[in-house]
Amino acid sequence: MTFPDRRLSPAIDQVGVEERAARFCTRSLKKETKLSGLRLAVTMLDVTTLEGADSVGKVRQMCAKAMRPLPEDPSVGPAAAVCVYPRMVKVAAKAVEGSGVKVASVATAFPSGQMRLKERLAEIRYCVNEGADEIDMVISRGQFLQGEYRAIFDEVAKCKEACGEAHLKVILETGELATYDQVRWASDISMAAGADFIKTSTGKVSPAATLPVTLVMLQAIEDFYERTGRMVGMKPAGGISNAKLALQYLVMVREVLGEKWLNNEWFRFGASSLTNDLLMQIRKQETGRYQSGDYFTKD
């Protein structure tokens, strides 16, 4: 693993990226195509709860929903993973055992990352011991913005090491990185340091995931793949609350990275409220009736 050459990270044309991202929103998916897109999106969900109020009961309930999102139709789902705080990993792991649904945990002083590296690494090891299959770490945005890029590289590499067998998703928190150039550079550093996934946001900062910022990261993944032959996954998170937007993300992934990335091994949605909208749209496609939130479970 070597620190990347910044000259290989291109400057981003802001207007160009935003225009290209906007064009993905003009595609019209209908009927069977739409339905298969919606069903695919459900399997890509990292069903998430990251609240101070999370309780054992709430996490179990969410796990049940992740395993079988639409009780009356077992062919929908299951979701890719559940994403919880470290204290809830054990509960979640037990709840989804044997279902194929993975357990992801946020770690490394989520969401701010403002803690000594030693404790942050210990947090990762704790989560892995508790049974987490995937770790969602945050980078130290403060240090990144101060220009201490090597520190970011080192912390991602050490976190990857601490993960052992577990997959590492690196949250850039693009809403705090200010420019697309910095998003691109942070993506390149994270991938070079061993990230299995790069992820836009914690969901605690606004703006969270947007189409243009995701496009910049997808292009970084594509360039990295061409240079090294290693595939890296992408996870936009936060702010993707409806099915229409989710389909636009899928269109973008398909066009930028191709079909290889179009499955839950390489692409995930981090979301809490998206699940129900996807389910409602699936029911709409199947029954012809526009649905109401009253007929879907809340958590």
Added chain:
Amino acid sequence: MSRLGIKKTYKLFIGGKFPRTESGRFIEFNDSKGDFLANVSWGSKKDLRNAIVAARSAQAGWAGASAYLKGQILYRIAEVLDGRSEQFVSELVAQGLTADVAGEEVAEAIDLLVHYAGWSDKYSALFSSVNPVASSHFNFSVPEPTGVVGLIAPTKGGLLGLVSVLAPAIVGGNTVVLLASEKFPLTAISFAEVLATSDVPGGVVNILTGKRDELQVPFASHMDVNAVVLCSGDKAAKKAVDLEAAENLKRVVNHPDRPLEGSPYHILDLQETKTTWHPIGV
């Protein structure tokens, strides 16, 4: 000096805003002499769905507003309408009524709003009850708003017909999507301007213009609509609406195709009764 006339664009009223129909369609509307009067938005099913979403998001806030506030707002609608009554009279005349009938209709509509404003803090007392039960419980029933209500306004009675179905629905805490009369679409949208300046929160009332035949069944088939008020004597239409409404046990209230008399029972039409069993000590 002669001026060019300014033709008003009659748009839809959704979520407190005046959007054009997403379909881009319009209906040419002629006055009683057959001369062109205005282009009216020909609302689509998609507009209807957007309106339902707006009504749903306004539902909790409006249902939770105090009776006093709802009454004040209804009274405010009456005040603002009163100040613009001349405009409504001339618009109704352009749509085919005589000046006398139009004048009466506007006056009645204003009075009806005041009538329902007065009911806002009274109907729940009228329709609540304390029920005798054979156990040590305090048992009582109270009316609660049904939720999102679709109103298919009577064809006859332009302004009065609209107000007579709208006022009892909203004073009871429901949010509504109203399909205006095909004969009087202009008045409906001008009335939306009154609503928009009367402190009615955005989304509580949404008004569409368009064709009944196209939109009445989608009202009934949408799972997020809790009740439909259908002012129509057409048996086939009633049946089609009933069939679709059965899917989520939507309430369907059928009235003849004319303005409703003011009555608290029209408020009750769109209320659900909640009964509470409260244990009491021995």
